[in-house]
Amino acid sequence: MSECSGRGRRVNPAGERCLALAGVFQAAFLVQQLARVGEVKPAVLQSSLDSVLRHDADTVEAIFAGTSGLSFGLGKLADLQISRAGSATVEAMRYVLLLLLLADHLAADQATVQALTEALTKLTAVRQESAGETLLLIEDLADLYTHFLSTVKPRIVVNGERNLLHDQQIIDTVRACLLAGVRAAWLWYQLGGKRWHLLFIRGRYIRQAGEILAHQSTDMT
Template sequence: MSKTLTDRTLALAGLFQAASLVAQTARRGMVEQAPFEALIRSLFVRDAETTVDVYGDLSALRHGLQIMRKQLSGKVDEQDVEVMRYVVALLTLERKLAARKDLLNTIAEGLQKAERQRDHFHATHESVIAALADIYINTISTLQPRIMVTGEHGHLQNPDIANRVRALLLAGMRSAVLWSQSGGARWQLLFKRKAFVTEAQRLLALTTH
């Protein structure tokens, strides 16, 4: 896997896409299907030749690239601050997860089981999403500080919606790991913002609507 600005931008877009969909799901109880499915499918991709292959194609990250461009340009509102909070939280936990081989093994084993369910049903079937949510609960959710998701209480009390939120956080961690593997570091979010915004703009121009 290469470590170019493009690779880091794509991984960061995946992370912003996950964070945005977490916020969307928690607030509205619904999620945009195409970007949601792209993230869930990314969890089952191993040994990809390129970063974009993890997500399928460039258009699968269009939502994330748009959110990322807006966030890093500083054009944010109160709800956007929540998205950035999730991004930073996942990046913080990724460093802690990297040091926990036991949790990494648990995640790998859980994904193998979920993959068998995916093959029987499909990637976003509720049984697969529930299995992915369980992986999150048993691994990432045990790390401190825990990610506190805010939204409408009625939505978050719904088991299916809660499972989607947790599955998205697991997918967000997948992108956070990819960001680290491609040479990403948190300081770059402060000092390389303009470069990421410019690259996101270039990549958006290449995507299909």
């Protein structure tokens, strides 16, 4: 699992952490939508999947090919208000916390980290030769999640519609999104993110996500 260095340009550490956390939120809500509805916006899914294979990017923004690639996750983060959180948000937040825990526990197993990094590097080279084959990328990422992360604690149990959770394509896409979420969580930790941030300085992330989204809107006008 690689990290972004920020070399060659000035970056805002707090902004980078916000984007990385938005990547975790994006993956978590994609998982929820797949399990509950069976479909997601293709562009949002593609952005999260592609982020797993960008190893040489200098910033989180570059990993997601711009902040627009994180609009969905930023929106979910900006909307986070515990006082009005419904059951759907609570469920997705459970996935967020589990992804953060999984990435933290993975970091303690350097042998698995090294093996997964090597596997992702090989997959990146293969995918560059067959760009555009999203279904194959999903299968490959799902296989990596199963091989390297399915036995790492905590094991993430996804809830949803029974018929969807028995659909192999949905299963593979969920696993691919979970891998994307772990990658984003890994970046968040590397950039100084701490789980206690979600308890005590959550408001800062919410405000910053809103500011990034507002800046996107300004750029489009």
